[in-house]
Amino acid sequence: MKKTQLIFLSSIMGLLSFTGINSQTKKTSKNPAIFSNAVYEGTDKVYIDNPLNAGEFYNPILQGCYPDPAITRKGDDYYMVCSSFAMFPGVPIFHSKDLVNWTDLGGVLNNVSEFNPHDTGISQGVYAPGITYNPHNDTFYMIVTAFSGGLGNIIVKTKDPMKGWGSPIKLDFGGIDPSIFFDDNGKGYIVHNDAPDKGKELYNGHRVIKVWEYDVNTDKIIHGTDKIIVDGGVDLSKRPIWIEAPHLYKKDGSYYLMCAEGGTGGWHSEVIFKGDSPKGPFIPAPSNPILTQRYFGKDRKNKVDWAGHADLVKGPNDKYYGVFLAVRPNEENRVNTGRETFILPVDWSGEFPVFENGLIPLESKLKMPEGAVNKTGQDGFLPNGNFTFTENFNADKLDYRWIGLRGPREAFISTTKKGLQINPFDTNIKEVKPTSTLFYRQQHNSFLFVTTLEFKPKSSRDLAGIVALQNEGSNYVIGVTKKDKDTYLVLQKNSWPRRKGEIISEILASTKIDVKNPIKLQVKADGDKYEFSYSTNGTDFVNVGSTVSGDILSTDVAGGFTGALLGLYATSANDAMPE
Template sequence: MWRNSFVMSNSESRITIPNPVLPGDYPDPSIVRVGDDYYVVTSTFQYFPGVMIHHSRDLVHWKPIGHVITRRSQIDLTGVPDSHGVFASDISYADGKFWVVVPFFHGQPRCSNLLFTAKRPEGPYSDGIVLNHHFIDPSIFHDDDGRRYLVFGGGWLQELDADGTRLIGEARQVWPGTGGRAPEAPHIVKRNGYYYLMLAEGGTAFGHMETLARSRSIWGPYESCPHNPVLTQPDPAHPLQKAGHGKLVEDPRGNWWMLHLGGRPLTPGGATPLGRETFLEPVRWTSDEWFEVGDGGRPQEWVEVPGSQALDLTESEPELFNGAELSPIWEWVRHPLEGSYALTDKGLELECQPYPLYVPGSTLILTRRWEHFGFETRTRLSFAPRSLGEEAGLIVYRDMDAMLLMSVRYGIGQTSGQKFDTTKLYEKQEDDGLYLQLDRSERCFRHTLFQRRLEMEPGEDLWLKANLDADTQHFTFAYSVDGASYTDLDLTVPAEFIYPENFARYKCYTAPRIGIFAMGVLYQPSGSATFKQFEYRT
């Protein structure tokens, strides 16, 4: 082991931080440094806005600052199946602008690699320019002679023209990897006259790895690193797994680092409810001009980094939805229905528009990531329905095939023995009212687990709360009509069915999220729900 021999400048103060540095569903990190600032982009798949951007000054404290894909004109996610859409993107900086190349995986053909640019890291970014329609996980390498190249798939390379908007010459596979399955996510860095080409191999799950080769010419031939893989996790009992898909960055002091993908299973070989997360590892250059990563090529639970400011573990402030725009932590499931939401002085108003939960179209489902194995979340809303069947509330969402919905629903109040008048089915009747309902939706079937009539009027405030126990991995639920005294639903729901590994139709690359939603009834007048607060805490 060489971990204790990792040396930083003697003048630097150091702190030890836990991995991951971006906990939660932040896979496929790509990093760039501009001056003293670091920027990271991660995959967002079917969620919008797409390609989240984080900023840091120290590689420890990260803040979301925006997205690359903020307009439907850039990428249209309508109809994109679950775990399709925006795959692993790459960010770089050259000629006074940020370059983000995005693989749009839609299946017709397999993938389109698109280039977006912006003067500022948070955007706004340009509309996309097509570079090619081959393979996934592209990156751009800007050479010191002014030339630039697109690197994609399993070690393929092709030159870009002077302004970087069109491929020229022939594409060549300069290094196919070491023979592991699914070689992807190539990145090139240049140091001391060597071009270092990195690949992810083994698939983005258990057995994932990062491999390395180098050449004096960008076109090869490439020499495979003698201690490949440079990063992997062969120990099934270790808490950090799936290590791979990395990119290097050099800090202003000359230290090198790798950001990479990884996962934390609940049990050896088990489920990873937080999905694929972003980890940080130190990089050590060896005397023969190769490099080693982490703890002898293994990911570390704790990492020593330069700095004096300890990791900030304070709880985030409740979201009051009182800004001019939504915080970057929020992402819609595909595109939100046009004109159906607004930030007002009272909160976030969602119109109860009809849409099917099980079809890949526009929705009014707004989500944020889990960042912990256990958490409590609650929201305060007022519900003003106009038609029977409208609903709004909390949602635990993985994809179209797995979700939990805790909602207030405008329901029919007729009881056994009453005459049923079909002509008044959608009109308000004396016994109609608001119902609290908990539903488990799995593989397109929605099962009601709990229902109770609420003694409240439309438009009054209601608080909904969901709690995930970190040890049992069971959800519990409660509600309140005053925000102080909560009534438990007296049932538990195992979270296992919503884990990424328990996918139904499409292999799941996304982790479950928590959020809010509103939904209406086809061909009926639309009411609304106003969300005044959302809180996530551990």
């Protein structure tokens, strides 16, 4: 897979973005859906077979679609950001004191009047952020490429990531994957991926790394200072592809440029260069790559693959660590959980850094940094490994793990005494528009996702239920709708043909159902095998549509860069007609 810069022009919707449910204007709808609870339970065998011992924690540290991590540090506080594409809010951000236990701070780009991905494909929106703390002015910088609203490359700043971020500042350069570096003298530099100079592209996937000087006082690049510092990759004669995700570091008076190389798939890797100046020249390390999983057997147990797109930080006790993306394919080599955030210690005792155990098959457990105590899943810290997440929708503030797509969740949700109310948009899940769907990332290859729904459709245009989604043309919908005078439960599969054209929609099953009382809907997966079911008595579940393949929920079939999302869905533009 490769990244291609696409800038979409979009109009501003005028919605306000909020951080909590109750801070919004109350929404009204002629026929809302009420979800009184939701439970997500992960049961991956790798965690059952490999329980934690004292002093250990699980890798990945962020399960599900949290790719392209970047990290920075101020004192004992670590902040990490990831790509979000068309999910909203943009650029999720996390905080830790020890690199083991992380809290979710929401999204950096949470104002839809400033960042509005309302008409972008799910794999567009915003991706590959960088985050850097500048000690010279005590300011954090988040820099990223936004594929909506004509924004392009932007930067936002704050003195305290706990208290929110300023408005986006548009930067006048092209390319993608920017990051910012501040030298010891306070001078700023931006590095990013770009196309070769016009007429000098040698092959498909030939890219360059470019550097600009950055004016810290005006927050602008200094025109005329741009320079190509890497052409193609480590060795241009070998036609390396997709050199990207650059980061600059300084150690012992020398400058280091670390990049991803090989594309964000099976040939992905991390490479490093060294120079005497932020503007080079940069010489590749003789030991490249310093992180990859590309050399190992495809059938290895508990496979982790696609490792790369990394960033380094000095951790506790001045020990270096690197965060990076990788995938955990299922038994059919599908990547339904998407690209996740992993971490490894880094040995920088020699001239060049090397990820410890990053050149052997990655394992599911790591030794914790000295002094850390594993509190994952406790005291507000995010869980990892196998866990159960229960949501009763009765808290004052909705958990940040619940997200919108192409727009804020607050535009269609409200709270009632019965639970979460979704006020349906006149938008179908197959449209490239904001949908009235509250999403949760699939975080395990084997999981159960169940919700209790109260909904009485008034016409065939009304539907509420669950969607398992990879993109607008690759998803399953199980929901309650109406045909004539009867209420039905229907299972619909939406998929692209091999050569993308019009989405093909199939009704896999439908059955009459009584909705006098709330019903339970469930999605269950065992690797590539997905089952959809319902219960009218709260305990006995009836399978709908037998077992189906999760192939369309994987990027290798559906395309793009995201993992599967599980959504609480309501629409007044339903086209899933019972048979």
